[in-house]
Amino acid sequence: MWSQAVALWRGRPLVELSDWPPARELAAALAEQQRTLCEDLAEAELACERHHVVVPRLLRMVDEEPLRERGWALLMLALHRCGRQAEALRAFQRVRLVLDEVGLQPGPELVDLERAVSARDGSLAVAPRESVGVSMFGVSASLGARRDNLPFELSRFVGRASEVAKIDRLIGTSRLVTLVGVGGGGKTRLALQVGANAMSRYPQGVWLLELAPISDGSRVVTELAVALSLDANGCDGVEEIGKLLCDSLAERSALLIFDNCEHLVDAIAGLVKLLLTKCSRVSVLATSREVLGVPGEVVYQVPALSLPSLDDTDMESVATSDSVALFCERARQAVPDFCLTQTNALAVARICHKLEGIPLALELAAARIRVLSAEQIVDHLEDSFGVLAGGPRTEALRHQTMQAALDWSYELLSPADQRSLGRLAVFPHRFDIDAAIAVIRSDRVPATDVEPDDGFDSVARLVAKSLLVVDNDSELPRYRLLQPIRRYAIDKLVAFGETETIRRRHRDFFLGQTERWASDTDNLLGLLADLPNYRVALEWSWAAGDVEAALQLLVTQALGWFWAGYPDTQEWIERVLAVAEPTDSRARVRALSRLALILNGSDQSDVDREQHLMLQAATMATRLGDPAVMAVTSWSWGELNVAHDELEAGRRQLEDAERQYARLRHVTGVAWCEHSLGWAAMASRDIDRARRCFERAVELARDPDAGAFLIEHSLAALSPILAASGECERGLRLADEALARARSHPVRAVLIMALVCVVETSILAGAQEQAADVLRELLVVLQDRASLRWVADTFDLTAVVIASTDPGRAVELVSCAAALRASAGSQAGGIRIIRAEVDVTRERLLAALGSQRFESHRSRGTTAVPAALLADAIAFLGTAQPVKGSVGA
Numbered sequence: 001m002w003s004q005a006v007a008l009w010r011g012r013p014l015v016e017l018s019d020w021p022p023a024r025e026l027a028a029a030l031a032e033q034q035r036t037l038c039e040d041l042a043e044a045e046l047a048c049e050r051h052h053v054v055v056p057r058l059l060r061m062v063d064e065e066p067l068r069e070r071g072w073a074l075l076m077l078a079l080h081r082c083g084r085q086a087e088a089l090r091a092f093q094r095v096r097l098v099l100d101e102v103g104l105q106p107g108p109e110l111v112d113l114e115r116a117v118s119a120r121d122g123s124l125a126v127a128p129r130e131s132v133g134v135s136m137f138g139v140s141a142s143l144g145a146r147r148d149n150l151p152f153e154l155s156r157f158v159g160r161a162s163e164v165a166k167i168d169r170l171i172g173t174s175r176l177v178t179l180v181g182v183g184g185g186g187k188t189r190l191a192l193q194v195g196a197n198a199m200s201r202y203p204q205g206v207w208l209l210e211l212a213p214i215s216d217g218s219r220v221v222t223e224l225a226v227a228l229s230l231d232a233n234g235c236d237g238v239e240e241i242g243k244l245l246c247d248s249l250a251e252r253s254a255l256l257i258f259d260n261c262e263h264l265v266d267a268i269a270g271l272v273k274l275l276l277t278k279c280s281r282v283s284v285l286a287t288s289r290e291v292l293g294v295p296g297e298v299v300y301q302v303p304a305l306s307l308p309s310l311d312d313t314d315m316e317s318v319a320t321s322d323s324v325a326l327f328c329e330r331a332r333q334a335v336p337d338f339c340l341t342q343t344n345a346l347a348v349a350r351i352c353h354k355l356e357g358i359p360l361a362l363e364l365a366a367a368r369i370r371v372l373s374a375e376q377i378v379d380h381l382e383d384s385f386g387v388l389a390g391g392p393r394t395e396a397l398r399h400q401t402m403q404a405a406l407d408w409s410y411e412l413l414s415p416a417d418q419r420s421l422g423r424l425a426v427f428p429h430r431f432d433i434d435a436a437i438a439v440i441r442s443d444r445v446p447a448t449d450v451e452p453d454d455g456f457d458s459v460a461r462l463v464a465k466s467l468l469v470v471d472n473d474s475e476l477p478r479y480r481l482l483q484p485i486r487r488y489a490i491d492k493l494v495a496f497g498e499t500e501t502i503r504r505r506h507r508d509f510f511l512g513q514t515e516r517w518a519s520d521t522d523n524l525l526g527l528l529a530d531l532p533n534y535r536v537a538l539e540w541s542w543a544a545g546d547v548e549a550a551l552q553l554l555v556t557q558a559l560g561w562f563w564a565g566y567p568d569t570q571e572w573i574e575r576v577l578a579v580a581e582p583t584d585s586r587a588r589v590r591a592l593s594r595l596a597l598i599l600n601g602s603d604q605s606d607v608d609r610e611q612h613l614m615l616q617a618a619t620m621a622t623r624l625g626d627p628a629v630m631a632v633t634s635w636s637w638g639e640l641n642v643a644h645d646e647l648e649a650g651r652r653q654l655e656d657a658e659r660q661y662a663r664l665r666h667v668t669g670v671a672w673c674e675h676s677l678g679w680a681a682m683a684s685r686d687i688d689r690a691r692r693c694f695e696r697a698v699e700l701a702r703d704p705d706a707g708a709f710l711i712e713h714s715l716a717a718l719s720p721i722l723a724a725s726g727e728c729e730r731g732l733r734l735a736d737e738a739l740a741r742a743r744s745h746p747v748r749a750v751l752i753m754a755l756v757c758v759v760e761t762s763i764l765a766g767a768q769e770q771a772a773d774v775l776r777e778l779l780v781v782l783q784d785r786a787s788l789r790w791v792a793d794t795f796d797l798t799a800v801v802i803a804s805t806d807p808g809r810a811v812e813l814v815s816c817a818a819a820l821r822a823s824a825g826s827q828a829g830g831i832r833i834i835r836a837e838v839d840v841t842r843e844r845l846l847a848a849l850g851s852q853r854f855e856s857h858r859s860r861g862t863t864a865v866p867a868a869l870l871a872d873a874i875a876f877l878g879t880a881q882p883v884k885g886s887v888g889a
Contacts, residue, residue: 035065041200042074051081056157056197062091066098069110076110080117080124084156088117148199148206149227150192150257157193158329159305159322160186167194167300171255171283172201174298175276178261178286181302182466182482183405184360187287188259190302195257195285202283204252212260217267221245224256224271242271246278253281261288262465263412269294289409289466304357304482308349315345323352323362330366338369347374354381356482361402406488409467420458421467421481422496425489426506429532430471430478433459438509439502478529504544507537511549514556527560528708528747534560538572547580548587555590562598562749570598584620586629592617593636600643601789607644614640631660631669635676642680651680668707671700675714683831687721694718698734709750712741716757720764720833728765735761739774752781752790759797760834771801772877779874783867791866792817796838798873799845807845808857809876814842815861816869 038061045054058075065071072095079088092114096106106114116124170177171194179187195206209227214220221241230248235241256275261268269292272284276296286292291299305323318324319340327348331338340348351374355361368377410418420440427435437455459479462468467485471478481489493499510533513526527534534557541550554576561569573595580588596613599606614637621633634657641650654676661669678693697714700706715738722731735758742754755778762771778794795817799810846854861869 035061035068039068039070039074042071042078046074046078046081050199051078054078055082056193062095066095067104069095069107073110073113076113076117077124082152085117087156089114092117148195149208150195150206151208155333156329157189158326160190160193163190163303164193164197167191167285168197170298170300171198171285174296175283176272176286176292176294176297177284178288178292178297178299179302180288180291180299180466182358182469182485183289183409184358184402185302185304185466186359187302189359191257191259191285191287195255198255202253202255204254206255206257208257208259210259211264211268214264217264220264220267220271242274246275249275249279249282251281252279255283255285258284258286261286261292262290262409265290265292268292289412290464305352305359305362307352307357310346310349310353315340315342318345318349321352323355323357324348326359327352327362327366330363331369334367334370344374347378350378351381354378354483356484358482358484360405361484364402402484403488406485409465410488410492412465413461413467417458417461417465418492419496419498420455421462421489422493423498423502424462424468424479424481425486425493426502426536427480427486427533428536430480430529431533432476432478432530435506435509435530435533436479439505503540506533507540507549507553510534510537511541511553514552527556528745531557531560542576547576548585551576551580551585551587551591555587555594558591558594558598562601570595570602573598584623586624586626589617589621589624589629589633592620593633596640597636600640610640611644627660627664628666631657631664631666634660635669635673638673638680639676642676642683645683647680647684651677654680667700667703667705668710671697671703671706671710671714674700675710675717678717679831682833687725687833691718691721691725694721709745709747712738712745712750712754715741716754719757719761723761723764724833728767731761732765732767732770748781752778755781756790756793756797759794759801760832763797763800763837764834768801771797775801776874776877779870779877783870783874788820788823788866791870792820793832795820795866795869795873797834798877800834800837800841802873802876803841803845806876807848808853809872810841811845811849811854811857812861812864813869813873814838814845815858816864816866819862820866 038057042054042058042061045051055075055078058071058078061071062068062075072091076088076091079085079091092106092110095110099106167177167179167190179191181187192208195208199206207227209220209224211220211223214223218238221238225241225245228245228248230244235244258268258272265288268286268288272286272292273294275282276284276294291297305326306321307323308318308321319328324340328338328340351365352362355365365377365381368380372380410421413421423439424431424436426439433456436459440455440458459468463470463479467481469480469482471480493502510530513530514534534553538550538553538557541547541553554572558569558573573591577588577591577595582588592613596610596617599610599613614633617633618637621629624630634653638650638653638657641647641653644650654673658670658673658677661673674693674697678690678697681687681690681693694714694717698711698718701711701714715734719731719735719738722728722734735754739751739754739758742751745751755774758774759771759778762768762774775794775798779798782791782794795813799813799817802813803810849857
């Protein structure tokens with residue numbers, strides 16, 4: 001009755017009348033009744049030995065009503081009876097702190113209970129029962145008065161609060177919910193937790209059938225009857241037992257949990273369909289590595305545990321993820337004094353990422369804390385199955401090692417799918433369906449294989465069996481193997497003796513992709529999405545001595561490497577160029593021009609070498625006579641000359657490149673030329689021409705066929721000019737659009753560029769507060785970026801923003817920016833339209849501080865460590881609000 005009464009509560013009563021005092025009083029009284037009823041129900045369940053079931057609800061109750069001492073007392077008692085004495089005592093410490101905050105002390109009942117728990121007082125245990133109960137299905141000497149056969153958990157359930165809530169809602173609206181996921185993914189534990197939480201909604205209980213030990217599908221019906229304590233001795237055959245089940249459950253409200261269905265899918269599907277069609281009040285929660293395929297089935301893909309950020313490895317930030325919480329909880333079982341510290345936080349975060357948040361893998365790794373440090377576990381995870389072993393000997397074999405867990409799934413595959421899984425291990429990360437098919441499919445099938453597969457069906461079956469993950473973040477689905485599964489699959493690929501064959505097939509697919517692209521920017525987003533695959537293909541070609549293929553792959557990747565922030569692009573290009581035959585080829589031309597631009601964009605530019613490289617590239621492009629190669633070479637040399645302040649020569653080359661791109665009808669090429677011509681005009685202080693060029697670039701960039709990142713760059717170039725010209729509203733609108741678009745791409749360099757654009761435009765538009773807000777984010781992002789050009793530009797912007805509140809710090813920032821540009825041989829900051837504002841700010845700072853103080857701060861800034869100034873500026877902007885106005889105003 002209490003359970004039914006609690007189930008009738010639908011949230012806050014009389015919400016629509018909350019403004020009427022009598023209604024508020026009645027609502028408060030009803031809410032108090034509901035709280036008291038929940039506590040009465042919890043007390044009753046404790047009396048019925050259901051302490052393992054009631055703990056999650058009591059935890060929620062004390063979180064919602066932390067000042068109600070009765071809830072805390074019930075929670076302490078439930079935890080104590082679950083054998084969790086330490087947690088019961090910690091609950092008392094929590095309530096004492098909560099009460100202390102409002103000037104109260106725990107009552108005598110709580111104090112006495114805390115003493116009894118500390119002393120392990122035997123009176124807190126449930127009084128033994130002598131009676132033999134009658135189950136809902138008949139006489140049962142084993143179940144007593146229990147309405148479930150769920151096992152008592154020996155370790156604490158960690159995390160997954162949102163998953164539990166979602167599944168709980170699903171079983172409330174759907175009669176068949178199947179939890180699917182990778183082996184070791186925590187499906188069983190999640191189902192048991194959901195079942196325990198849902199107990200009050202099923203008067204005839206929650207019942208578990210463990211299927212892993214059953215190998216014969218015909219035994220499933222009999223085993224379910226045994227689990228429900230039904231006497232099936234008089235039944236003749238499976239059909240009669242099935243009828244007995246249906247008759248017994250026909251009017252019963254119960255939840256049946258079928259655990260580990262994957263090896264008996266056909267038998268389970270038949271039984272579940274029979275029960276659901278004959279028993280209207282029965283619901284089923286199944287766990288499987290493959291869906292059951294029963295009509296009305298709702299499939300819930302069990303996700304991995306949430307992972308910590310590797311960018312922010314502060315101990316408190318790392319501790320918020322479920323994967324870290326589980327690792328630490330299980331590590332404390334192995335070594336009770338283990339705790340997360342600032343010293344080991346990064347290592348623990350890396351463990352969680354390497355194991356992709358798979359609960360079984362995390363638990364096995366945590367057990368190694370007995371003999372290894374967290375840092376050593378990270379190192380040993382390269383041989384992941386060596387360290388992921390040694391689970392509790394009382395567990396099923398498939399839960400004692402990760403190898404055994406995956407063996408269980410692998411042995412359920414057909415020979416063709418086993419071979420396909422091994423072949424897919426060649427992909428280091430995500431891949432699309434075309435790449436998968438190219439790697440899986442072969443013209444000749446070995447004699448040991450079954451009928452040839454076109455690849456698509458294998459991918460579909462591996463997804464269905466939870467061995468292949470589908471990522472739907474992009475427009476088209478992409479796939480990947482979780483890293484522990486990939487490590488397992490690599491071993492299978494080696495065992496098949498196909499490693500070199502499949503790696504070549506993988507390389508040939510991605511090499512073929514590059515040969516179809518007319519220019520570097522044609523498929524930049526696709527390149528970035530597959531950058532790890534191109535990288536692996538390059539490294540294999542280089543190791544195999546195929547230098548021409550390596551050169552082709554390298555020049556295609558170079559632009560993607562730049563955007564992704566790879567530090568070794570220059571080293572790779574120089575290495576391959578030094579070995580490759582100096583014959584005329586498109587790849588060699590692009591490598592030479594790309595190397596020149598990379599050198600110019602680096603922190604140590606070499607003008608003579610850059611010009612020599614471009615001369616080589618242009619000469620070779622002319623001999624080849626390929627219009628596309630000549631166009632990109634002219635554009636590259638024009639870019640380089642503008643950067644070297646050779647503006648007239650740069651302008652001519654850019655205009656020549658634009659004409660060539662126009663003849664090729666290459667919209668993206670024309671737009672990039674207009675963008676570059678705009679910067680050439682800015683360098684000449686021809687603001688009107690720069691605006692026309694950037695306007696044209698924006699217009700072309702909005703073409704559906706325009707290349708990636710063109711629109712962001714064009715908007716970012718145009719918006720500050722608009723703000724400086726008095727069109728502040730439009731300038732800010734376009735700057736915001738550039739930033740919004742940049743956030744949609746996983747490329748830090750583009751985000752930095754857009755953030756700089758917003759800050760610059762905001763300053764010029766007089767939106768000082770917006771400039772300061774965005775500047776905080778920009779400074780934080782720059783901490784992970786080595787490009788001194790962006791650091792220098794940002795220091796100038798920061799100086800303008802804080803000049804009136806901290807003139808000394810502002811002088812140090814502009815001085816450091818100038819020193820950075822001088823050391824890199826760059827004057828990039830000189831062609832920004834805000835340069836004039838920076839110069840004016842410097843003059844005002846000199847007037848405000850006086851020459852002696854100004855020179856002191858200037859000297860300090862010139863010799864400062866940029867990283868230290870960055871951190872200092874972040875701290876300052878986090879505590880101070882820049883004031884509108886100018887220095888000395």
